[in-house]
Each structure stands twice: as C-alpha cells, then as structure tokens.
Amino acid sequence: MSQTVANCPNCGAKIVFRWSSSVQTVCEYCKSILVRSDVDLKKVGQVADLPPDSSPIQINTEGQYGNKAFVVVGRILYEYDQGGWNEWHIMMNDGASAWLSDAQSEYALSSSLKASDLPAAAAVQVGQQFTWNNQRYTVSVVTPAHYRGVEGELPFQYWDKTKVTFVDLRTASRKFATLDYSDPEPALYLGEFVEFDDLKLKNLRSFEGW
Amino acid sequence: MFRKLYLLYGAMVLSTAAFGQYRGWSLDTVNQLRNVPKSVRDNPGSYRSVYSGYHHYTGGK
Amino acid sequence: MSVGTPPPSGPSQVQPRALNCPKCGAAITLHSFGQAVTVVCASCRSILDAQDPNLAILQQFEAATHDVKPLIPLGTRGKLRGTDYEVTGFQRRSTQIDGITYDWHEYVLFNPYKGIRYLSEYHGHWNDISICKTLPTADFSGANYLGETYKHFQSADANTDFVLGEFPWQVRVGEKAAVSDYVHPPRVLSSEKLDKEVTWSIGEYMYGREIWDSFKLSGEPPEALGVYENQPSPVTINVTGMWVAFAAFAVLLLALMAVFDMRAKKEPVLQETYQFNGADLKSEPSFVSDEFALDGGTSTVQVKTSAPVDNHWIYVNYALINQDTGQAWDFGREVSYYHGYDSDGSWSEGSRTDSVVIPSVPAGRYYLRIEPEVDPSLRSTPYSVTVIRDVPVFGIYGIAFLALLVPVVIISFRAYTFERSRWSESDHPPMELSSLSNSSGDDE
Numbered sequence: 001m002s003q004t005v006a007n008c009p010n011c012g013a014k015i016v017f018r019w020s021s022s023v024q025t026v027c028e029y030c031k032s033i034l035v036r037s038d039v040d041l042k043k044v045g046q047v048a049d050l051p052p053d054s055s056p057i058q059i060n061t062e063g064q065y066g067n068k069a070f071v072v073v074g075r076i077l078y079e080y081d082q083g084g085w086n087e088w089h090i091m092m093n094d095g096a097s098a099w100l101s102d103a104q105s106e107y108a109l110s111s112s113l114k115a116s117d118l119p120a121a122a123a124v125q126v127g128q129q130f131t132w133n134n135q136r137y138t139v140s141v142v143t144p145a146h147y148r149g150v151e152g153e154l155p156f157q158y159w160d161k162t163k164v165t166f167v168d169l170r171t172a173s174r175k176f177a178t179l180d181y182s183d184p185e186p187a188l189y190l191g192e193f194v195e196f197d198d199l200k201l202k203n204l205r206s207f208e209g210w
Numbered sequence: 211m212f213r214k215l216y217l218l219y220g221a222m223v224l225s226t227a228a229f230g231q232y233r234g235w236s237l238d239t240v241n242q243l244r245n246v247p248k249s250v251r252d253n254p255g256s257y258r259s260v261y262s263g264y265h266h267y268t269g270g271k
Numbered sequence: 272m273s274v275g276t277p278p279p280s281g282p283s284q285v286q287p288r289a290l291n292c293p294k295c296g297a298a299i300t301l302h303s304f305g306q307a308v309t310v311v312c313a314s315c316r317s318i319l320d321a322q323d324p325n326l327a328i329l330q331q332f333e334a335a336t337h338d339v340k341p342l343i344p345l346g347t348r349g350k351l352r353g354t355d356y357e358v359t360g361f362q363r364r365s366t367q368i369d370g371i372t373y374d375w376h377e378y379v380l381f382n383p384y385k386g387i388r389y390l391s392e393y394h395g396h397w398n399d400i401s402i403c404k405t406l407p408t409a410d411f412s413g414a415n416y417l418g419e420t421y422k423h424f425q426s427a428d429a430n431t432d433f434v435l436g437e438f439p440w441q442v443r444v445g446e447k448a449a450v451s452d453y454v455h456p457p458r459v460l461s462s463e464k465l466d467k468e469v470t471w472s473i474g475e476y477m478y479g480r481e482i483w484d485s486f487k488l489s490g491e492p493p494e495a496l497g498v499y500e501n502q503p504s505p506v507t508i509n510v511t512g513m514w515v516a517f518a519a520f521a522v523l524l525l526a527l528m529a530v531f532d533m534r535a536k537k538e539p540v541l542q543e544t545y546q547f548n549g550a551d552l553k554s555e556p557s558f559v560s561d562e563f564a565l566d567g568g569t570s571t572v573q574v575k576t577s578a579p580v581d582n583h584w585i586y587v588n589y590a591l592i593n594q595d596t597g598q599a600w601d602f603g604r605e606v607s608y609y610h611g612y613d614s615d616g617s618w619s620e621g622s623r624t625d626s627v628v629i630p631s632v633p634a635g636r637y638y639l640r641i642e643p644e645v646d647p648s649l650r651s652t653p654y655s656v657t658v659i660r661d662v663p664v665f666g667i668y669g670i671a672f673l674a675l676l677v678p679v680v681i682i683s684f685r686a687y688t689f690e691r692s693r694w695s696e697s698d699h700p701p702m703e704l705s706s707l708s709n710s711s712g713d714d715e
Contacts, residue, residue, distance in 0.1 A: 054304030056384045083308050105386020170406045193404040207285045207383040213512050220520040227671040231531040234571040236630035237666040243599040254557040
C-alpha cells in the first residue's frame with residue numbers, strides 16, 4: 001500500500017494515490033478526471049460541480065468492517081427519482097477494495113464478484129430468484145438511475161455515464177446483491193446491510209446544528 | 211413480574227396451610243373459656259357456659 | 272499539499288439549505304439536508320421538489336378541514352434509542368372502514384448520521400417505526416420477520432390528507448397506499464404498497480409518557496383510548512406460565528395433604544355410648560365423662576356425636592375441660608335426621624352423625640362435660656360420643672386451593688378481555704362481537 005505521488009497534467013497540483021490499484025482519480029483542485037497508465041496520468045474528462053449532498057462520509061473517513069479497518073478513498077454519485085446515493089470506494093487494510101454505499105443513511109458494504117451467466121437488464125423481473133455463493137437472492141427493485149459525478153480514487157474508469165440501471169436483490173437476512181448495468185457486461189456485487197454504529201466511523205463530516 | 215409475585219404468594223399460601231395443619235387449626239368455631247373450677251367435675255350442673263350455648267333447638271321439619 | 276497552490280474545496284461543514292418558495296416567496300430551510308425529496312411550503316400549501324435547485328412545484332393542496340397541528344412541533348429534537356432525532360416532517364393520514372373514517376398522524380424524524388425514522392400516533396398510542404432492511408415473508412394470515420411470527424391484523428387503504436415539512440419520498444396529498452399490518456405485540460410489521468412499490472416497516476409500541484419525556488414536551492400526552500393493535504398487554508403475557516405454577520402448587524397441596532394425613536395420629540381417646548331418658552326431668556341432665564389424656568403436642572380434637580334418630584333431634588351441649596389448667600372449649604352439636612315421602616318422591620334431611628373439630632388443644636388431662644337435650648316427642652334414646660385426637664382438617668386445603676386459583680383466574684380473565692379488546696378493532700374480530708362491532712369481516 002505504498003502511496004504514489006504524481007502531478008496533475010492539467011494544473012500541476014500534487015496527486016496522491018493511496019491505493020495501489022487505483023485506475024482513476026479526480027484532481028481536488030481543478031476537478032479533472034485522471035486515468036493512470038503504467039507511464040503517466042492522462043486527463044480524460046471533467047467533473048461538474050457535485051450536487052450538495054448530505055452523506056456524513058467523506059474521503060479519508062476511516063472505519064471498521066468486522067475485524068478489518070478501512071479508509072474511504074473515492075466515490076461515485078448516482079441519482080434516481082427518489083433522490084441520490086453514494087457508492088464510496090473503500091480500501092481495506094489488507095489492500096482489498098470494496099464499496100460502502102450510503103443511500104438515505106442506509107449503509108451497506110459490498111464487493112464485486114466475478115460471475116458468469118448474469119442476466120441482461122431487460123430480462124430481469126421483480127421476484128426473480130438467483131443463487132450465488134449458496135445464497136438465494138430475490139429481485140426487489142429495478143432502479144433506473146443516472147451518474148452524477150465522481151470523486152477520489154476508483155478501481156476502474158468511470159465517468160460521464162448517462163443512464164445506468166441497477167437491480168437490487170434481497171434476502172431474508174442482511175445480505176443483499178446488486179446487479180450493475182453501467183457497462184455492457186453486467187457486474188455483480190454481493191454484500192450486506194450494516195448499522196452506522198457497527199462501522200465505528202471516524203473523521204466524518206460535521207453538520208451545522210448537530 | 212406477575213409470575214414471580216404469584217410464586218411468592220403461592221409459597222405463602224402453602225406454608226400457611228402447612229403451618230395450620232401442624233398447629234391444629236380447624237374451620238369450626240368453638241368458644242374458649244378459662245378458669246373453669248375443678249369443682250365442675252364433681253358437680254357438672256354448676257357449669258354455665260358464657261355464650262348462648264343454651265341454644266334451644268327450634269329447627270326440624 | 273504543495274506550497275503555492277490554492278487549498279482544495281473539499282467538503283466543509285454541511286449547511287441546511289435556505290431557499291424561497293417559488294410560488295409565494297416564503298423562506299424555506301431544508302433541515303434534513305440532502306435527504307429531503309419533497310418539502311412543503313406551509314404558507315401556500317405547495318409541495319415542492321427538494322432535489323431541484325429551483326424547487327419545482329409538484330402539487331398544490333387545500334387543507335381538507337381545519338389546519339392540523341402536530342403534537343410534536345417541527346424542529347423539536349428528542350432522543351430515541353440513544354440517538355437524537357429532529358422532527359422534520361408531519362402528515363395526517365386516514366382510512367375508511369365500514370363507512371367510518373379513522374385518522375392518525377405520522378412524524379418524520381431525522382438524524383444526519385443515522386438517517387430517517389418515523390413516529391405514528393393514533394388515539395394516544397405511539398409507535399417508533401423504521402424501514403425494514405431485510406425482507407419479511409408474508410401470506411394472508413401472517414408474516415415472518417427476523418425469526419418472529421406476526422399475525423395479520425388489518426388491511427386497508429391509507430390516504431394522505433395533510434402534509435408539513437420535508438419527506439424522503441415523493442409525497443402527494445390524496446395519494447392512496449394499500450397497507451397491511453401484522454402484529455406481534457409490542458411490535459407491528461407493516462407493508463405499504465404505493466404505485467407497485469412495496470415497502471416494509473417495523474414499529475415498536477411506545478407510551479405517550481415516553482414520547483413526552485424524550486422530546487421534552489410540556490403538558491400531558493393524549494390519553495390512550497382503547498387497546499391498540501400492538502400495545503403490549505399490561506397483564507402478564509405469560510398466562511400459561513401462571514397456570515403451570517398453579518398446577519405445580521396444586522400438586523404440592525395434594526402432597527401436603529397426603530403427608531399430613533399420614534402424620535395425623537387420629538387416636539381415639541374416648542368412645543362411650545350414653546342413654547338419655549327424657550322421663551327423668553327432675554334430675555340434673557349434665558354429667559361428666561371419664562378422664563382421658565391428650566398426649567403429644569397441641570393438636571385438633573374431633574368430637575363425633577351419633578344417635579339413631581328417626582324424624583327426631585337431639586342436641587348435646589359439650590365442654591371439653593382441661594383438668595389442670597381449667598381451660599375449656601364450649602360448643603353444642605345437633606344430631607337430627609328426617610325423612611319422608613311426598614309428591615316428588617322420597618326425601619331426607621340431616622344426618623345421624625355429627626362431627627366437630629376443636630382447634631389447637633394443648634396436651635393434658637381432659638374430660639367432657641355433657642348436657643344433652645332431646646326432642647320432647649322422643650323420650651329416650653341412646654347416643655354415642657367419640658373423641659379423636661389429631662385429625663387432619665381438609666377444609667384448610669380447600670381454602671388454600673381457592674386462594675391459589677383466584678388470582679390466576681382473575682389475571683387470565685383480564686388478559687382475555689384485553690386481547691378481545693385488541694382484536695375487536697381488527698379484520699378478525701372475536702366471534703361474538705362480530706355482529707356488534709363495526710369492524711368488517713373478511714369482505715374488506
């Protein structure tokens with residue numbers, strides 16, 4: 001987990017990669033989206049002003065999941081008809097990458113799983129069941145959303161998406177799954193809902209009056 | 211909560227019943243007198259009970 | 272950070288957004304920060320899009336009747352489950368069952384870290400509600416959630432009549448949701464279907480006093496009327512446990528009876544037959560028995576009188592006298608037996624034997640002073656007197672049994688009436704009440 005330091009090709013500001021496998025980051029100063037190759041950093045786009053959001057989590061927030069500590073290194077913002085939510089990219093202390101989602105203060109932690117035979121978006125229906133890792137999941141809601149912005153370090157290239165479909169699957173326990181149709185190939189994430197208190201988050205944003 | 215109270219209460223009821231049996235309690239009411247003179251043994255007619263023991267029976271069909 | 276570059280505009284302290292209503296210009300502040308999806312302008316009754324920087328107007332509504340005032344004012348903060356929440360929204364909803372409208376209030380509670388919870392209030396009964404993260408399973412009779420079984424209580428359509436403040440969903444006055452409640456006191460599991468989307472929530476009963484203390488409200492909370500669907504029973508929930516305890520005590524009582532019965536010596540100390548001669552009126556009718564000893568400790572003493580009377584009576588005045596202490600027990604016993612034959616058949620009344628148990632007689636030397644009286648129409652009769660020491664008294668066990676039974680019966684009855692009261696308001700009222708109550712049956 002050595003940190004790599006480079007300079008922003010657009011404005012020259014110092015860029016720090018906390019996560020060795022980061023593929024993309026955003027320059028804090030000029031909001032340029034930078035993609036990393038073996039050789040250099042390349043600007044591929046620009047992030048528009050992020051909407052005012054009220055997630056208490058921010059980049060550099062630290063927390064605990066089970067017996068592993070993690071730090072928040074990046075995020076993707078989405079919006080849908082009921083509002084917005086954040087997918088925070090977190091780096092576990094063993095170098096693994098995972099996602100902490102914050103949707104109206106409902107927190108969940110998930111990791112991507114390589115799986116084959118994932119259905120196409122059009123083929124998915126509420127109530128349909130799938131089994132992954134010996135656990136049965138039931139489709140609960142199909143959400144058409146759109147990408148709103150990125151911040152910090154991400155493990156893949158992700159920007160300027162327009163419409164993105166997400167399929168939520170639930171179980172009788174805290175476990176859940178998400179099918180992410182941002183790319184032509186669907187991506188599967190398995191995770192579980194977590195309580196705010198169990199995450200033992202530190203270095204959170206503060207709210208006026210709270 | 212009620213259950214605990216009841217268990218305590220039941221234990222008290224049972225102990226009282228056992229104590230009563232041990233001490234010879236009875237359900238019948240009997241009048242007690244003191245200081246009956248020894249002379250009654252020789253002269254039973256001299257004994258007069260204090261209460262209405264001389265209840266003259268008036269019942270029957 | 273390199274020297275000479277501007278500091279990053281990272282996230283600073285989150286401020287509540289202050290805006291103006293596009294219709295009437297009134298100032299609006301979003302207290303739930305980014306989590307408000309809709310916000311109501313109280314001045315002009317417009318529902319605005321809180322996610323839109325221009326606050327597009329989504330709906331205009333008229334307050335159906337008079338203005339509804341929330342019991343907990345918007346902006347009040349209170350502690351629930353160890354976390355501070357602020358009241359950011361309020362709505363009045365109603366449902367119609369059998370032509371009668373029932374309305375209740377719901378409050379939206381917000382904490383920037385923990386998110387959103389809800390409070391509902393109906394006739395003084397409160398519930399602390401949150402959205403279920405894990406999915407319950409349900410059928411028409413019941414539901415299962417986190418290992419608990421819930422019984423179906425009611426299904427009805429809920430109308431939104433009046434709104435104030437901020438909501439984390441697209442609220443509209445007049446929207447109708449199909450709601451089903453399943454109960455497992457003190458919890459209630461609710462499913463709400465609105466526009467094809469089903470949301471499950473779990474509520475826990477709270478008393479008005481707890482709410483008032485939590486939100487530090489002045490005055491008194493509204494009185495709770497009737498029994499609410501998930502109101503915990505104030506009588507013991509474990510009525511079965513009480514009956515089990517009673518059964519155990521009954522067994523112990525029987526054991527006690529057996530033990531004391533075995534222990535009782537039942538010693539006869541006097542057994543005599545005397546003759547009463549009515550003709551002998553001039554002589555003194557009273558006499559004394561032989562002396563007898565009562566050995567052992569203080570005990571009961573049974574005196575049995577029997578006479579072969581036939582449609583006659585005899586009455587015997589007794590005094591059991593302690594030879595040495597002069598203590599006496601004075602009592603009179605009647606032996607009478609009548610029988611005959613009339614239009615209903617044969618009848619009989621009375622008995623040829625009488626028994627009385629004298630309590631707590633100490634050990635010592637005793638004699639009986641006996642003074643008999645006989646029915647004048649029966650001039651003479653024999654009668655026998657038996658004195659037995661240390662007999663068990665079964666009546667005491669009878670009293671003990673009743674004493675054990677009565678509280679259990681009372682509590683069972685109270686629990687029963689409480690539950691009847693609860694279910695009389697449901698879709699499944701108790702049988703005999705379904706003709707009287709106005710709750711619907713299964714044709715809802």
